[in-house]
């Protein structure tokens with residue numbers, strides 16, 4: 001970490017330094033402590049006997065030789081240096097009062113109010129990358145439905161009933177490339193398959209369509225052979241034929257919604273779900289009544305296989321492992337192994353005893369593994385579950401590829417071709433104001449952007465930014481755009497529903513949803529939502545539903561809990577406010593937009609310096625003909641977000657105008673944070689968790705996210721903090737223990753570090769409950785040691 005900010009706060013007194021001690025060897029921390037101790041001793045020696053501090057104590061705490069002479073002497077700034085013109089109705093001297101109170105409590109200045117626009121490190125990549133606006137050059141979408149006249153579902157072998165249902169009820173006319181390859185393959189053969197295609201290419205229907213068709217055919221076979229009196233041969237207690245495993249509850253819910261909508265053309269086929277977090281008793285009752293297709297999370301299915309007699313899996317002939325890489329990342333290998341061997345065993349027993357009475361049921365089971373990536377862990381999952389599988393890929397929109405898994409090339413995971421990607425170089429101090437400026441700009445014109453997702457590294461930081469976005473607008477500077485929409489105070493849980501004419505279409509939960517005055521305008525009020533793994537499952541589900549169905553513009557602040565597989569409609573823009581922990585995570589995140597041939601934009605914030613090296617990681621795997629990454633910088637974002645439409649005068653005056661407005665906004669947030677201890681603690685907690693999460697980037701990318709290069713003092717400003725970094729301590733927040741927050745995030749991080757926290761795995765879901773508290777605590781402590789204390793972040 002850059003230590004200049006810390007050194008500046010030490011005073012050496014003005015007495016002569018008799019012998020300048022040299023500090024060599026050990027870590028920089030040791031050297032700093034030794035230096036501190038020596039300075040303290042010297043200060044004591046030179047202090048006048050009155051006990052009052054020496055007059056020289058306020059002098060800059062550095063020696064000429066230690067710091068460049070041409071650098072301006074840094075002095076402790078005070079609120080008045082930047083104080084905006086008081087506004088009518090503003091809380092009486094809020095910041096000053098708090099600042100005074102804080103200073104009165106202590107014997108020295110505790111707060112640092114730094115300027116937003118000074119001492120920001122310069123970008124190292126300027127000259128190298130072309131500075132460009134996100135251009136509106138249209139690129140052929142890579143995940144769109146095929147457009148040729150012959151590209152129909154019936155030409156793939158799907159029944160006219162399903163094809164017309166897709167067209168008339170679901171509005172799906174033609175297959176995507178991966179659907180074309182997978183449907184024809186899975187309809188004609190019983191061999192196992194590995195389906196690999198980019199985000200938003202319709203993988204869910206690619207495996208559901210052939211399964212549903214095959215079960216419908218089974219139905220007909222049953223009717224003919226048994227001459228059943230039933231209107232259709234197969235019914236709910238004919239047996240369970242297919243199981244679909246998904247890594248998270250959200251995903252299993254999403255798959256079952258798609259399945260239900262598909263089964264409306266075959267109402268006699270019954271589907272159901274079992275997943276962690278639900279009541280096992282009601283799930284058992286459902287299983288007893290009988291299901292033909294089951295969507296499940298692995299942990300819960302393994303549990304039912306052990307404990308629910310009514311669950312007969314002897315007829316299961318299709319097993320789908322969706323989001324294979326995520327299943328492995330979340331540590332479900334054991335469960336999957338167990339499930340696969342139980343399915344094999346029960347199928348064989350039934351075949352030997354000839355108890356299966358379903359005519360037309362295939363002899364062998366087909367297992368389908370789906371993943372956007374072909375990483376080592378997916379290959380391992382393939383070894384566990386697949387036998388001589390065909391590898392189905394959609395290399396380009398009109399050239400589906402089918403081959404064997406042995407022919408598989410290295411990872412070919414890339415973002416959809418039509419996705420417009422950019423990066424913004426934003427110094428640490430300017431991060432918060434730039435976030436607001438970018439979101440303001442994004443939603444400036446009503447209808448231009450409907451939904452945006454902002455990815456943040458940890459749950460605490462999501463909570464903090466949610467409060468910032470939804471905080472009372474009375475704290476903010478007057479806008480030239482006219483009167484602001486109002487919201488209640490951010491700490492008040494009972495937020496009223498927005499009072500503007502554009503009410504959200506679903507009543508949303510005030511704990512996770514609020515109006516965002518900071519980025520709204522009178523004619524375009526924006527709703528903000530938050531989502532992370534520490535929220536109760538029911539709240540996560542309702543929040544996602546509310547965000548997905550909102551007909552009004554909305555922004556979702558979330559951790560990586562929303563990065564995988566979720567299909568949220570009308571997401572036009574993805575912002576990675578904190579860069580992803582790995583490139584794969586990045587591709588999954590940006591894949592929440594530009595789905596099924598639609599357009600989308602994605603931006604990632606990078607800090608000047610080593611983080612700019614990440615641009616080359618982003619550029620890897622980009623296809624021929626794809627646009628280069630666009631580059632933006634903080635000043636550009638701020639100018640657009642904070643410029644007053646009525647600004648007149650010279651360019652210089654205009655520049656001062658947006659800088660003043662950004663500064664005013666930042667100071668308003670800092671005062672707001674200081675107003676209540678709870679807010680301050682929330683900001684500090686967010687800062688600490690953010691720093692810890694920063695340390696968990698995958699090893700291959702850690703050079704770009706080097707925690708030693710992080711300027712903590714500057715970063716604190718982006719969390720509305722005026723504390724010096726060393727003073728930011730959150731009561732009750734010890735390294736490695738976080739009161740049960742973010743289990744999945746810890747699990748994920750542990751895995752990235754190669755620490756497998758088996759004992760933490762729960763009932764097959766990312767929000768799994770740890771049953772053995774003590775075991776979990778011990779493992780957490782061990783993990784924290786292995787991770788250097790990085791434990792509070794919430795990734796899933």
Ligand SMILES: Nc1ncnc2c1ncn2[C@@H]1O[C@H](COP(=O)(O)OP(=O)(O)OP(=O)(O)O)[C@@H](O)[C@H]1O
Nearest residue numbers: 145172174175176199200201202203204565567596
């Ligand atoms: N043939 C099609 N035509 C138009 N839209 C489609 C088609 N197939 C699927 N879709 C839509 O595309 C979206 C993405 O589908 P899906 O969620 O299955 O993608 P995916 O490949 O699984 O993505 P991810 O890897 O992110 O999970 C859904 O909204 C779905 O309704």
